[in-house]
Amino acid sequence: MRSDAEENVQRLLRAARDAVGEEGAGVGVRSIAERAGVGVTTLYRHFADKAALIDGVAVHRWSTMRSLAERPVPPGGTLARIVLLLDTFTRMVSADDRLIAGAGWQVGRSPTAVLVPAKAGYDAALAALWARGQAEGTVHRRADPRDAMELAGCVRDTSRRPAQLRLLVVGLCARPEGGEALVEQMLRLPDPAYL
Structure with missing residues (x-):
């Protein structure tokens, strides 16, 4: 294009x-x-129509997330990439709170038909990163990427996002102090130009 x-x-x-x-x-x-x-x-x-345009916002979000998840990760950088993904997703969801409510969406679940292909690619990429993080010993062995994304989708208040992201990341880390440092780095970054 x-x-x-x-x-x-x-x-x-x-x-x-x-x-x-x-x-x-x-x-x-x-x-x-x-x-x-x-x-x-x-x-x-x-x-094609207004519905396709509105749905396009969600598809674009998941395509952006997939692209971030599929970028090469340097050795020892798996946890940092997972934290980047959670940070980016919570920024998206909190920035889109009014859209989500106005369109009647459920984060990660609707619009269903157009969302499935875009989200499936992201889910697979995140699962691979997650398994790598668990193998490296940085992601808690009982933590599940589906749960992390479900919780991240609930982060809708921009003023509460830093504390909620910190809590989410610390909970998935095998060593919480490593997660806290990564969250602090992410929170200092400006909002990405993802849309």
Whole structure:
């Protein structure tokens, strides 16, 4: 996809996120296109309909997560990558709180049909990282990546996110002090430009 077309898609996804968060799922496509600074024709060039655009926000999120999870991990960097994934996901979920409520989604469970392929790739990549972390002795042997993601999906209040992320990460670490240091590093980073 050309860079200007990709930029339009990003602007449409941001506009859909904000419009649905503020006005609910009944917001019109014209309003979304205006927020994005593009015409309705451009919106329909990239998305079949408003539902596909709104669903596209969730698909983009999971595709971004999958891309992060599948990047090469340096030796000894598995736990840091897992913490990065949890940090990124909690940033996404807390930033998208109004969209999630406005669209009537359940984090990680809806929209179902379009979400399954995007999320399945992420789940597989995270499971591989998790197993590697357990083999390295950095991830607690009883910790389960599905539970961590379920809990991370509940982190919706941006003001409580640091404390909740810290609690989540410390709970999955074989050595909690290592997790605390990684969380502190992540919390100092600016929000990523994931959308």
